Amino acid sequence: MTTPEPQPPAPQPPVPEYKDRVHRSAAGIAAGVLLLAIACWLGIDAIVAGEGSTPWRALAALLLVVPLVIAFTLRPAVYVGDDRLRIRNPFRIIVLPWGQIDALRSGYSNEVLTKSGAKFQLWAIPVSLRARNKAARQEARRSGQGGAGLGGGGLGGGRAGLSGRRGAVPDGPVRAETDQVMDDLREVLEARRAEKSAQGEVAVRWAYEILAPAGAGAVLLAVLLAV
Known part of the structure; x- marks a missing residue:
């Protein structure tokens, strides 16, 4: 009686690779x-x-x-991956592992600060002061209308009254589009900076x-x- 030869293990499906x-x-x-x-x-x-x-x-x-x-x-483009941030500026390409990024700063321009003190501008995510002012006006208007509705009823009170005319009131403050993108990048930075696969050296190519x-x-x- 012959012993059946052991069968090789079934191949595991490949781990899907997600695009940046x-x-x-x-x-x-x-x-x-x-x-x-x-x-x-x-x-x-x-x-x-x-x-x-x-x-x-x-x-x-x-x-x-x-x-x-x-x-x-x-x-100009900014590629956001699980392990690194790749910045394609007019004359340079910068690859930054999340572990090497110290902060993402927004002022008159959006910038990345590394732990070594280097600073790189995000050309693909420009700051729009006009969009910021518009978002601030919308937030002030929304806050004022929400406060009036909660204070006295009248048109159904607070969010219910507004949602009947203009749709549901969004959660959180109103933000300019590029400021919201920077907030999303900061969330990824906080979530990934300590991961082992997100470590490495900064690479810059002309x-x-x-x-x-x-x-x-x-x-x-x-x-x-x-x-």
């Missing part, structure tokens, strides 16, 4: 598309209809302007794919203007 959450500026993207359309229209027209050195100057100007427009409008063509265009344009 991405934050970008919709206004910046819209402005970038518009500026690129105008630059290409003017540049191509000068290349086709220009005379003498004008087509070469237009080509050099496009080589300079297009990468810069892309760098400051379409390129965006040579932007700097190289822009530099070549600047040199070529300077030479053509000097000739």
